[in-house]
Amino acid sequence: MTTTVRTSSLLAISDLTVRFRLPDATVHAVTGIDVTVAPGELLAVVGESGCGKSVLAHALLGLLPANAAVTGTALLHGDGAPIDLLTADDKILARSVRGRRIGLVPQSPATALTPVRTGRRLLEETLRAHGRPRAEADTVAAGVGLTPADLDLYPHELSGGMAQRLATALALAPDPPLLLADEPTSGLDRPLVDATLDVLRQRCDNGAAVILITHDLAAAQRVADSVAVMYASRIVEHRPAAGFFAGPRHPYAHALLDALPDRAFAPIPGHPPMLTALPAGCAFAPRCPHAADDCGIQPGLHPDVACHHPIGDRP
Numbered sequence: 406m407t408t409t410v411r412t413s414s415l416l417a418i419s420d421l422t423v424r425f426r427l428p429d430a431t432v433h434a435v436t437g438i439d440v441t442v443a444p445g446e447l448l449a450v451v452g453e454s455g456c457g458k459s460v461l462a463h464a465l466l467g468l469l470p471a472n473a474a475v476t477g478t479a480l481l482h483g484d485g486a487p488i489d490l491l492t493a494d495d496k497i498l499a500r501s502v503r504g505r506r507i508g509l510v511p512q513s514p515a516t517a518l519t520p521v522r523t524g525r526r527l528l529e530e531t532l533r534a535h536g537r538p539r540a541e542a543d544t545v546a547a548g549v550g551l552t553p554a555d556l557d558l559y560p561h562e563l564s565g566g567m568a569q570r571l572a573t574a575l576a577l578a579p580d581p582p583l584l585l586a587d588e589p590t591s592g593l594d595r596p597l598v599d600a601t602l603d604v605l606r607q608r609c610d611n612g613a614a615v616i617l618i619t620h621d622l623a624a625a626q627r628v629a630d631s632v633a634v635m636y637a638s639r640i641v642e643h644r645p646a647a648g649f650f651a652g653p654r655h656p657y658a659h660a661l662l663d664a665l666p667d668r669a670f671a672p673i674p675g676h677p678p679m680l681t682a683l684p685a686g687c688a689f690a691p692r693c694p695h696a697a698d699d700c701g702i703q704p705g706l707h708p709d710v711a712c713h714h715p716i717g718d719r720p
């Protein structure tokens with residue numbers, strides 16, 4: 406489901422599907438994702454906990470565990486022939502993609518930081534490994550609100566929010582053309598949220614692309630060019646941000662926005678389905694006030710919104 410026709414794409418994901426095999430069940434973690442991301446674009450991927458956002462990011466970087474089965478394609482363009490991230494050899498991903506062409510801000514950064522080095526050592530090593538002067542460490546850190554003194558701390562001395570910001574600085578340091586930022590603002594208070602978002606936005610304005618995974622719809626609204634809403638492993642709506650926030654079209658997306666305190670503050674009734682037992686039709690249908698018989702047969706196939714009865718189409 407792609408909304409904007411773009412002349413160039415940096416990443417073209419087609420029918421990306423991830424299944425986890427468990428001893429007695431299959432987890433449908435990501436289903437049929439079609440997305441392209443252009444240089445300069447900030448795509449926000451939003452949706453409730455467990456809908457498949459992080460698995461999507463990990464699939465692109467070859468970071469899924471052995472019980473995962475991945476199908477589809479994800480072409481990363483650049484100089485030379487595109488690389489299919491889903492089938493590329495792990496040596497190629499490790500040597501030339503992860504950290505270099507695609508940066509990752511992991512969702513739980515505290516565990517990803519090497520404990521025996523200060524933030525400054527980690528950041529300087531990353532800069533040096535990518536041919537950039539070590540002296541830039543303070544500047545990169547300042548961009549995410551870390552002072553030179555903060556950089557001299559060891560990971561165990563950092564608060565959760567400081568570790569989060571250090572992880573963002575480490576991902577930004579090589580200046581990757583594509584950044585996957587998985588909840589980079591969780592645990593931060595509003596000024597630091599905004600500072601982090603603005604750094605990401607600035608990267609895009611300088612030509613990089615960012616996929617921002619977030620629960621925070623206000624964050625998405627502040628900086629995103631386009632928004633993809635995931636529900637139960639699928640993207641259910643993918644549209645330019647301004648139109649999306651002015652008038653979401655999928656009933657789930659509408660309900661998600663209506664749950665915000667500064668909107669109707671109305672919780673969505675019911676619960677998301679188990680990913681081991683998804684229905685054949687639209688997974689939101691059992692919770693949807695607009696569901697009709699056709700919703701139970703297959704998910705909607707409208708180009709921008711996977712719904713048989715999108716808001717705005719009804720009389």
Ligand SMILES: Nc1ncnc2c1ncn2[C@@H]1O[C@H](COP(=O)(O)OP(=O)(O)OP(=O)(O)O)[C@@H](O)[C@H]1O
Nearest residue numbers: 425432434453454455456457458459460461470680
């Ligand atoms: N290794 C695994 N084996 C089996 N199931 C898994 C595995 N990793 C993730 N899952 C399942 O895949 C689904 C999607 O998980 P994912 O981490 O992508 O959710 P998310 O949208 O990032 O949620 P959150 O917002 O809480 O981070 C979840 O149901 C999760 O339990």
Ligand code: NI
Nearest residue numbers: 458459460512
């Ligand atoms: Ni996640």
